[in-house]
Amino acid sequence: SAVISQKPSRDICQRGTSLTIQCQVDSQVTMMFWYRQQPGQSLTLIATANQGSEATYESGFVIDKFPISRPNLTFSTLTVSNMSPEDSSIYLCSVEGDNTGWANEQFFGPGTRLTVL
């Protein structure tokens, strides 16, 4: 499986500010995803980060609030913009294998715990 890292691991931010979360993978992957997980809840997909094109957002999530970059096949960023306390959550990136070795299997990064005051 891929080795996935995220930065920062946690942060405490003031409302109205923005935070950019980085996701780095140790191998090239086609599909990268960004999820949000609120305390005690399931995983909610925010968007699919496509290399070389715009991200694909799920219903309820918009690019102005959660801009995503995917400059290459091993890296992606998610920005949480103009934060409010409701954005307090864990944000996780995940990657899907691209070849027969682990196609369709998704592996998660360690997550970024965000608290907005």
Next chain:
Amino acid sequence: GENVEQHPSTLSVQEGDSAVIKCTYSDSASNYFPWYKQELGKRPQLIIDIRSNVGEKKDQRIAVTLNKTAKHFSLHITETQPEDSAVYFCAASRGSTLGRLYFGRGTQLTVWP
């Protein structure tokens, strides 16, 4: 889109007993069904998965069964141990065509020593 329902939401068992978690899905085109285990404060970890071309898959103490006709799949854990205590999530996907996973709401499994 796909809708994945998971039951029960909480499950308590005695060490050594078996635990079963069930999920149903709505999209007949779904063909990939992974299970994730998430310990407190940790990332979800893929523990087993099954594809629609098989009915059952086993890996030591865990097994997953799939009934495509009824659109449900289940996770079976035998000889449970306290370290099995975690939240378990089922998911469904159409596979490589779309890639995205649809998750169930999770089951908090507690194994009492």
